[in-house]
Amino acid sequence: MSMVERPATSSFWNDTGKTGIAAWIFSTDHKRIGLLYFYSVLGFFLVGVLLGLLLRIELMAPGRTIMGPQTYNALFTVHGVVMIFLFIIPGFPGAFGNLLMPIQIGARDVAFPRLNLLSWWLYMIGAATILTALFTGGGPPDTGWTFYVPFSARTGTNVSLAVLGVFIVGFSSILTGVNFVTTIHRLRAEGMTWGRLPLFVWSLYATAWVQILATPILGITLVLIIAERLLGTGLFDPGRGGDPLMYQHLFWIYSHPAVYIMILPAMGVVTEIIPVFSRKPIFGYKMIAFSSLAIAAAGSLVWGHHMYTSGMSDNAVLVFSFLTFIVAIPSAIKVFNWVSTLYKGSISLEAPMLFALSFILLFSIGGLAGLILGAAATDIHVHDTHFVVGHFHYVIFGGSGFAFLGAMHYWLPKFYGRRYAEKPAVVGWAMMFVGFNILYFSMMVLGMKGMPRRYYDYLPEFAPLNLASTIGSWILAAGLVLLLVNLFRGLFRGEPFGNNPWGGATLEWAIPTPPSTENFEQDPVVTHGPYDFKRAGMP
Amino acid sequence: MSRPPHRDYAGAKLGMWLFLFTELILFGGLFLLYAVYLARYPHEFAAAGREMHLAFGVANTVILITSSLLAAMAVTAVQRDDRRTTLALLGGTILCAAIFLVDKYLEWGAEIGRGIYPDSPRLAAGPPGESVFFSLYYLTTGLHGLHVLIGGALLAVVAARVKRGAIHPGDYVWLENGALYWHLVDLIWIFIFPLYYLVL
Ligand code: HEM
Numbered sequence: 240m241s242m243v244e245r246p247a248t249s250s251f252w253n254d255t256g257k258t259g260i261a262a263w264i265f266s267t268d269h270k271r272i273g274l275l276y277f278y279s280v281l282g283f284f285l286v287g288v289l290l291g292l293l294l295r296i297e298l299m300a301p302g303r304t305i306m307g308p309q310t311y312n313a314l315f316t317v318h319g320v321v322m323i324f325l326f327i328i329p330g331f332p333g334a335f336g337n338l339l340m341p342i343q344i345g346a347r348d349v350a351f352p353r354l355n356l357l358s359w360w361l362y363m364i365g366a367a368t369i370l371t372a373l374f375t376g377g378g379p380p381d382t383g384w385t386f387y388v389p390f391s392a393r394t395g396t397n398v399s400l401a402v403l404g405v406f407i408v409g410f411s412s413i414l415t416g417v418n419f420v421t422t423i424h425r426l427r428a429e430g431m432t433w434g435r436l437p438l439f440v441w442s443l444y445a446t447a448w449v450q451i452l453a454t455p456i457l458g459i460t461l462v463l464i465i466a467e468r469l470l471g472t473g474l475f476d477p478g479r480g481g482d483p484l485m486y487q488h489l490f491w492i493y494s495h496p497a498v499y500i501m502i503l504p505a506m507g508v509v510t511e512i513i514p515v516f517s518r519k520p521i522f523g524y525k526m527i528a529f530s531s532l533a534i535a536a537a538g539s540l541v542w543g544h545h546m547y548t549s550g551m552s553d554n555a556v557l558v559f560s561f562l563t564f565i566v567a568i569p570s571a572i573k574v575f576n577w578v579s580t581l582y583k584g585s586i587s588l589e590a591p592m593l594f595a596l597s598f599i600l601l602f603s604i605g606g607l608a609g610l611i612l613g614a615a616a617t618d619i620h621v622h623d624t625h626f627v628v629g630h631f632h633y634v635i636f637g638g639s640g641f642a643f644l645g646a647m648h649y650w651l652p653k654f655y656g657r658r659y660a661e662k663p664a665v666v667g668w669a670m671m672f673v674g675f676n677i678l679y680f681s682m683m684v685l686g687m688k689g690m691p692r693r694y695y696d697y698l699p700e701f702a703p704l705n706l707a708s709t710i711g712s713w714i715l716a717a718g719l720v721l722l723l724v725n726l727f728r729g730l731f732r733g734e735p736f737g738n739n740p741w742g743g744a745t746l747e748w749a750i751p752t753p754p755s756t757e758n759f760e761q762d763p764v765v766t767h768g769p770y771d772f773k774r775a776g777m778p
Numbered sequence: 779m780s781r782p783p784h785r786d787y788a789g790a791k792l793g794m795w796l797f798l799f800t801e802l803i804l805f806g807g808l809f810l811l812y813a814v815y816l817a818r819y820p821h822e823f824a825a826a827g828r829e830m831h832l833a834f835g836v837a838n839t840v841i842l843i844t845s846s847l848l849a850a851m852a853v854t855a856v857q858r859d860d861r862r863t864t865l866a867l868l869g870g871t872i873l874c875a876a877i878f879l880v881d882k883y884l885e886w887g888a889e890i891g892r893g894i895y896p897d898s899p900r901l902a903a904g905p906p907g908e909s910v911f912f913s914l915y916y917l918t919t920g921l922h923g924l925h926v927l928i929g930g931a932l933l934a935v936v937a938a939r940v941k942r943g944a945i946h947p948g949d950y951v952w953l954e955n956g957a958l959y960w961h962l963v964d965l966i967w968i969f970i971f972p973l974y975y976l977v978l
Contacts, residue, residue, distance in 0.1 A: 414797075473909055480815075480909050
């Protein structure tokens with residue numbers, strides 16, 4: 240990266256006087272750590288996409304197409320683990336949180352810069368452990384990303400090492416959460432009151448609390464799996480008095496809040512992009528900030544909706560179902576606020592905005608499908624079918640994934656000082672959007688018809704829609720390639736990008752492009768809100 | 779254009795407190811399992827609880843509370859700029875940690891000698907609730923023992939910094955955070971002790 244010629248002015252790319260790889264992997268500058276995270280998670284995202292495409296090729300036609308059942312089981316497990324634990328959970332806080340949060344609150348860095356670097360290292364060590372698990376011992380785990388007992392306690396594949404890797408990644412996530420909460424409490428610039436925090440920062444704040452409060456439960460659950468396998472503790476083994484349901488409870492006490500680690504910052508990104516490209520202050524600032532916290536809080540109480548068919552008591556099912564519907568309220572508050580912001584705005588449909596708008600649509604489809612799953616009566620029919628697979632891809636890929644791509648187009652030029660070409664970006668986005676809907680809408684219909692998830696084979700009557708779905712995955716992949724090639728070509732060779740071409744009013748747009756190591760010449764004094772375009776000097 | 783490095787004690791302590799919460803929640807998972815299984819197997823838990831060696835537990839409780847006192851006194855000593863006493867008190871804390879682990883080793887050894895350990899033939903032959911109790915016992919005290927080890931190592935690092943003069947009355951947040959961590963280790967034991975040795 241440092242080989243490429245940067246703009247001559249001094250910036251965080253060149254004003255440290257250090258060069259070479261060590262200037263990156265041992266740097267405590269939040270922007271460099273942000274880019275380290277960014278390239279790492281992007282790499283894992285691409286690996287995950289390749290695995291997803293292979294899964295789809297296998298499902299292109301009934302029967303064995305390119306792989307047998309064991310390979311298929313391993314591939315969907317690794318696809319899920321990589322996408323969840325190595326891409327989307329660390330993705331937003333690690334990459335864009337690091338790049339932007341300190342600047343947006345007017346700070347020079349996070350509260351604990353060295354801890355921040357440690358988080359990245361732990362993330363990489365955890366990732367390396369997971370990768371090692373794929374090629375050693377009994378081979379890649381085949382349990383699904385949820386590691387359900389009793390299978391995960393018995394299978395001969397290399398579950399223990401993979402689980403250890405996830406544990407280390409979780410530790411990294413906890414440290415990031417601790418760092419961010421402290422930073423947001425302690426390092427806001429003068430005048431940066433809680434009511435003037437950009438909503439992306441608010442969403443990271445809520446996310447950081449979830450990281451702190453939920454991840455330790457995942458940690459202990461993973462430790463218990465390892466103990467189950469290595470020591471034979473039998474805590475989840477009915478033969479020895481244990482209860483497998485307890486595993487599911489513990490797992491989802493973390494993993495359901497974790498889906499809010501994935502989606503909240505994505506909502507934050509969308510909330511930044513929409514007002515800027517509608518030339519209008521955000522509608523309902525307070526409600527959006529509040530709904531982030533409400534989602535984080537209510538989202539911690541709904542884990543049981545993954546277990547309607549597991550044999551919980553009917554009372555528990557009803558309570559969890561009711562609570563699940565409550566989470567829909569703050570989510571809907573956000574959607575209504577975004578739409579009200581658009582109303583009578585002067586909308587410019589550039590690439591980041593297209594991603595933000597498609598986020599609203601895809602997230603709403605995924606969220607409404609979520610209500611079908613949240614209602615116990617309907618869930619019984621579609622539980623563990625491709626309907627679920629379609630639903631969560633709509634939310635985490637159509638939602639978070641698209642927001643991640645939007646954030647790349649919105650913010651990366653700020654750090655590189657060059658931008659991508661607009662037309663290929665729009666074409667790439669359109670291909671992804673079309674491909675995405677063919678891919679996953681077909682899956683939802685298949686699930687409604689009864690096709691179960693996690694099988695390499697299916698009944699012949701499911702064939703046409705599966706073929707359509709696979710073709711959709713190719714369109715999506717082609718769009719993604721176009722998008723990424725165009726983006727990175729632009730970042731390194733494209734047109735220069737000024738200090739504030741989008742016309743944003745948050746602090747990152749008030750400093751030079753690319754920012755300097757210290758971010759601000761003098762500690763800034765904030766005098767207006769994050770979406771007060773008039774007072775930020777915009778027409 | 780480099781400005782003086784920023785120091786923020788309140789921030790450093792806030793970070794530590796947040797981290798301590800995550801540790802509590804980590805153990806919380808095990809306490810949760812204890813609660814659920816106690817409700818399911820009250821009689822087996824009571825029978826298994828009678829097999830525990832109260833003396834080892836009491837000894838370890840006394841050791842840990844003493845060590846917490848020493849750690850707290852070390853913080854006061856550093857504020858008074860008394861490096862020698864600080865080092866001695868920290869040394870005492872670390873010594874307590876070591877004695878705790880030896881005691882734990884002896885206790886585990888005694889249990890294992892009687893055929894009580896996860897997956898043992900004796901437990902497999904007994905009622906399932908007892909096997910659950912002892913698995914939880916080994917996991918909880920094992921994880922706690924690991925924390926004693928980590929806490930001791932952390933305090934050793936702190937002591938080295940005191941010796942080098944990097945921790946002094948003007949800047950002792952490291953020592954304070956180390957002591958906070960140690961109190962947490964103590965606190966968790968204060969819950970483990972009654973749950974496994976007393977109430978059953
Ligand atoms: C080109 C993109 C993608 C394709 C073609 C794809 C395809 C698939 C397929 C076919 C399955 C397995 C269905 C089955 O149960 O048999 C699956 C599972 C899954 N996918 Fe994706 N996916 C893609 C992107 C993503 C992204 C971006 C994420 C998350 C950020 C994701 C997360 C998951 C998870 C968590 C599972 C569940 C794994 C399990 O059952 O344990 N996928 N995907």
